[in-house]
Amino acid sequence: MLELARVSKRFGGLSVLQDVSFTVPEGKVFGLIGPNGAGKTTVFNLITGLIAPSGGTIRFKGQDLPGRQPHRITRLGLARTFQNIRIFKEMTLIENVIVGMHAHLGYGVPGWLLSLPGFRQQERKARERAHELLSWVGLDRKAGDIADNLSYGEQRKLELARALATEPKLLLLDEPVAGMNSGEKVELMAGITQITQRGYTIFMIEHDMRFVMGLCERIAVLNFGRIIAEGTPDQIKSDPAVIEAYLGREDDEVTV
Amino acid sequence: MEWFDNFWAVYSNLVLTIGINALLALSIWLTLSCGLLAMANAAFMGIGAYTASLLTMNAGASFPVALLGGIAAPVAAALIIGAPTLRLSGVYLAMATLGFGEVVRVMILNADTWTGGALGLNGIPQLTQWWHVVAALVLVLLLLWRLRRSRIGRAFEAIKEDQIAASLMGIGVMAHKMLAFALGAGIAGLAGALNAHLTFFIGPSEFGFDRGVDILTMAILGGTGGLSGPVLGAAIITLLPELLRSFKDFRLMLNGAILVLIVLFLPKGIWDPMRLRQWFGRAGVR
Numbered sequence: 001m002l003e004l005a006r007v008s009k010r011f012g013g014l015s016v017l018q019d020v021s022f023t024v025p026e027g028k029v030f031g032l033i034g035p036n037g038a039g040k041t042t043v044f045n046l047i048t049g050l051i052a053p054s055g056g057t058i059r060f061k062g063q064d065l066p067g068r069q070p071h072r073i074t075r076l077g078l079a080r081t082f083q084n085i086r087i088f089k090e091m092t093l094i095e096n097v098i099v100g101m102h103a104h105l106g107y108g109v110p111g112w113l114l115s116l117p118g119f120r121q122q123e124r125k126a127r128e129r130a131h132e133l134l135s136w137v138g139l140d141r142k143a144g145d146i147a148d149n150l151s152y153g154e155q156r157k158l159e160l161a162r163a164l165a166t167e168p169k170l171l172l173l174d175e176p177v178a179g180m181n182s183g184e185k186v187e188l189m190a191g192i193t194q195i196t197q198r199g200y201t202i203f204m205i206e207h208d209m210r211f212v213m214g215l216c217e218r219i220a221v222l223n224f225g226r227i228i229a230e231g232t233p234d235q236i237k238s239d240p241a242v243i244e245a246y247l248g249r250e251d252d253e254v255t256v
Numbered sequence: 257m258e259w260f261d262n263f264w265a266v267y268s269n270l271v272l273t274i275g276i277n278a279l280l281a282l283s284i285w286l287t288l289s290c291g292l293l294a295m296a297n298a299a300f301m302g303i304g305a306y307t308a309s310l311l312t313m314n315a316g317a318s319f320p321v322a323l324l325g326g327i328a329a330p331v332a333a334a335l336i337i338g339a340p341t342l343r344l345s346g347v348y349l350a351m352a353t354l355g356f357g358e359v360v361r362v363m364i365l366n367a368d369t370w371t372g373g374a375l376g377l378n379g380i381p382q383l384t385q386w387w388h389v390v391a392a393l394v395l396v397l398l399l400l401w402r403l404r405r406s407r408i409g410r411a412f413e414a415i416k417e418d419q420i421a422a423s424l425m426g427i428g429v430m431a432h433k434m435l436a437f438a439l440g441a442g443i444a445g446l447a448g449a450l451n452a453h454l455t456f457f458i459g460p461s462e463f464g465f466d467r468g469v470d471i472l473t474m475a476i477l478g479g480t481g482g483l484s485g486p487v488l489g490a491a492i493i494t495l496l497p498e499l500l501r502s503f504k505d506f507r508l509m510l511n512g513a514i515l516v517l518i519v520l521f522l523p524k525g526i527w528d529p530m531r532l533r534q535w536f537g538r539a540g541v542r
Contacts, residue, residue: 048424074426086421088414099414103426105407112406113399119406166426 001026001201002047002078002170007056009042009225016042017225020056024170029192029202031216033209033236035245038222040205041083044172048080049073060170075103079168081159083175083205089148093139093158096147097130100165133161137191153184157191164195171195173204177211185211213237221245268386272454274494275389279447281474281486282396283440288480289409290436291416292342293350295468297444299357300330302463304445305452306364306371309380312453314370319383319453326449327442333360334441335434342433357468364460376459377452384453392450393487396443400483412436444471477518479525488527 002024009017016039024030032040045051047058049070058065065073079100088096105126111119134140137157142150147158156176163171176192177185185208192215196202206212212219213233220230223245229236236242280297287294308326311317317325341352364371371377403409411432414422423429452458470493478489496514500507522528 050420069428070420070423071426071428074424080424082421086418088417088421090417091413095410095413099410099422099427100425102407102411102414107406112408113402115402162425 001061002203003057003059004043004047005057005059007043007046007058008054009039009046009051010054015225017046017053020222020225020227022220022227022230024201024203025218026201027196027199028217029196029204029215031212031219032203032205032222033207033212033219034222039225040222041174043222044080044174044205047073047172048078071103074166074168077167077169078172079163079166079170080172081156081163081174081176083178085152085155085159087147087155087158087162089146091147092144093134093147093150094127094130094143096158096162097133097165098126100162101126101129101167104167130161130165133164134158136164136194137161138187153180153188156180157188160191164200168200170201170203173202173206175205175207177206177208189215269454270494270498272384272386272389273451274491275393276447276451276454277471277474277490277494278393278487279396279443279450280471281478281490282400282483283443283447284471285475285480285483285486286400286440286443287436288475289404289416290412290433291345291419292433292436293346294341294353294437294440295350295472296334296337296353296356297440297471298463298465298467299360300334300441300444301448301451301467301471302360302364302458302460303330303333303448305448305458305463306377307445308449309377309452309458310370312381312383313377313379322383322453323446323449326452327445330441330445330448331438334438338434338437342430342437354465354468357463357465361460361464364463371460374460376457378457380452380456380458382453382456384450389450389454392446396446397483397487404483408432408435473515477515477525479522479527481524481529482527485525485527489525492526 004023005021007017007020008015020043032043034040042051046053047065049065049068049072053066060073060076060078063076088099091099105122107116107119107122110116131140131143134143137160139154139157139161142154147155150158160173160176177188180188189211192202204212204216216233218231219233219236221228221236221239221242228241228245229239231239280301283300284294284297304326307329308322311322311325312319337356341349341356344352365373367373411422411427414425414427415429415432419429448463474489474493475486476489477492478487479485496511497507500510503510518526522531524531
């Protein structure tokens with residue numbers, strides 16, 4: 001579904017990603033893990049069009065992504081959440097979610113100007129859908145609250161509902177459980193499982209190993225801008241290169 | 257009705273100026289609601305005023321045609337300068353648009369065969385009736401009220417809060433900024449065209465930096481949370497100097513002091529429903 005081939009990114013002389021290649025298969029949960037500063041969020045920023053790659057190809061459902069503006073990429077069916085939450089804090093929850101439906105509201109100028117039936121019907125449907133999406137993440141009863149008043153974990157869930165509102169085929173989650181307590185993590189895990197059962201493909205970056213191993217069917221490991229391993233959770237767990245990247249090598253101490 | 261005739265004979269100009277200032281405040285409110293601090297509205301007002309006046313005086317156009325010209329010219333100017341400047345944000349956009357305002361002023365000064373240069377345009381036919389101003393204000397308010405409740409208004413608000421998140425919601429950020437900028441320019445141009453046909457005379461100094469700051473002050477003072485704020489702000493900024501007339505030499509000082517007090521105690525503007533509810537709602541409960 002999503003295919004990265006020999007993608008690289010340099011910021012001046014600093015090479016952040018080198019020859020990154022992997023494929024996110026349709027209908028699965030795919031994970032990208034790696035130590036801090038490995039370049040994981042940069043991968044997301046390249047895919048969503050926020051920054052341009054220095055080389056390589058990124059294809060989504062057969063279409064080249066680099067060179068397209070972020071809102072065009074979103075409209076192809078690709079949505080994301082952010083590691084540092086970026087909800088619209090001064091809006092209510094339901095408004096946040098309806099903003100995500102922007103491209104799917106097809107009424108024209110006469111529609112909103114004169115409040116024609118087509119406009120009212122689409123707005124009503126959007127509101128109903130937004131309530132439904134909020135109920136998926138368990139925030140429906142807070143629909144009218146201002147988003148800034150939510151707890152950290154709830155804000156992450158709201159961001160998830162807002163991303164779903166763009167009707168994506170592929171959902172990119174950037175550290176979805178960062179800063180959550182273990183109860184919230186279990187809850188979100190169930191939520192994400194439900195979302196995949198509804199036919200969405202998920203590609204997530206995550207630090208929490210138990211969370212990643214429990215959810216992902218395939219995992220790629222990024223270290224110092226290179227993919228060092230890719231496979232099923234069991235393969236990754238026993239891969240010597242991965243263990244080395246996370247725990248260090250024993251003879252490291254000898255060389256110091 | 258005699259008292260009204262007397263009142264109107266004395267104050268009609270003041271009342272209509274409130275209406276025109278309200279249009280100007282709404283024009284900058286529109287760009288502010290999209291998170292843009294654009295300071296070109298005085299220049300757009302000037303472009304509208306000169307275009308409309310030249311249309312009625314030199315081309316013999318009818319008033320509706322002149323008004324349409326007064327809207328179209330600043331919209332065209334906004335579309336041209338918007339492409340390079342709207343990429344900027346915050347104070348950088350303010351600087352660029354202020355620079356544009358100066359360019360417009362100097363161009364009006366130097367194109368004196370058309371514009372009369374520093375002497376301005378004299379003897380503009382007084383075609384603006386009171387109901388023209390009322391109709392313009394009502395139509396603009398209706399337009400903006402409907403806009404706010406549509407996907408475009410939500411997109412503006414989303415862009416104001418976080419434009420990267422907005423673009424990832426599928427919102428074309430640049431196109432929406434351009435829409436807010438051009439529509440604001442059109443409203444400012446309409447205000448300029450109406451004003452020119454009310455006051456007989458326009459000159460380049462009317463559309464300079466001072467006017468730009470006045471327009472911004474009206475919107476910020478009134479409150480940018482809704483449509484009532486800019487209208488209220490325009491009324492206060494227009495009326496305050498008149499109400500303080502009896503203080504003679506202290507007038508400007510008092511005027512300034514009142515504005516400072518309002519900003520200190522009502523940082524979100526006078527029309528701030530949350531705070532008003534906080535003040536009066538709580539008092540009502542007790």
